[in-house]
Amino acid sequence: METISNIALLPIFGMLLLAFLLAFFRMLKGPEITDRIVAMDMIASVTMAFILSYSILVNKAIYFDIVIVISLISFIGTVAVSTYLKQKK
Amino acid sequence: MTTLITTIFFFFGAFFILVSAIGLVRFPDLYARMHAVTKATSFGLLLLIIGTAIFFNTGAVWIKALLVAVFIYLTAPLASHSIAQSDKKWEKEESEGN
Numbered sequence: 001m002e003t004i005s006n007i008a009l010l011p012i013f014g015m016l017l018l019a020f021l022l023a024f025f026r027m028l029k030g031p032e033i034t035d036r037i038v039a040m041d042m043i044a045s046v047t048m049a050f051i052l053s054y055s056i057l058v059n060k061a062i063y064f065d066i067v068i069v070i071s072l073i074s075f076i077g078t079v080a081v082s083t084y085l086k087q088k089k
Numbered sequence: 090m091t092t093l094i095t096t097i098f099f100f101f102g103a104f105f106i107l108v109s110a111i112g113l114v115r116f117p118d119l120y121a122r123m124h125a126v127t128k129a130t131s132f133g134l135l136l137l138i139i140g141t142a143i144f145f146n147t148g149a150v151w152i153k154a155l156l157v158a159v160f161i162y163l164t165a166p167l168a169s170h171s172i173a174q175s176d177k178k179w180e181k182e183e184s185e186g187n
């Protein structure tokens with residue numbers, strides 16, 4: 001199995017890092033708490049993209065399991081926080 | 090050839106995630122921001138997952154990729170619906186309080 005050179009993966013990591021910084025900025029600044037929840041969902045997606053790119057970089061397929069776990073936990077966390085906000089008096 | 094296809098998939102996926110992050114910062118409203126974020130979770134991550142599955146090209150990775158794609162496509166609307174519902178309730182209580 002051939003590998004992808006690091007130079008091809010460098011702009012991909014750069015774009016993902018910039019996306020992470022922008023989402024983190026929105027999470028710090030967001031005027032309402034729901035904006036922060038949306039930004040947290042986005043950060044989970046960017047983390048999944050990072051791990052997929054890293055599994056290509058080190059050429060190991062076992063890292064795909066982390067993506068499954070993060071997708072489960074991110075959904076549960078989003079629904080838990082918004083349900084808490086819905087039921088809060 | 091496989092690596093070229095994988096690189097193209099990854100480049101476009103990362104590009105769409107970057108565009109949706111820019112939209113998350115630039116858009117003025119919560120609903121517009123949710124509209125931008127949905128593109129990252131549905132389109133960008135789908136491209137990245139397909140690229141990874143093409144790169145490794147084993148049965149286990151294809152099954153896991155299908156699992157993650159189906160799970161994301163089932164749960165992203167539920168999460169968005171829940172967030173929008175909580176925002177609506179939040180707004181209503183704020184206006185009633187004032």
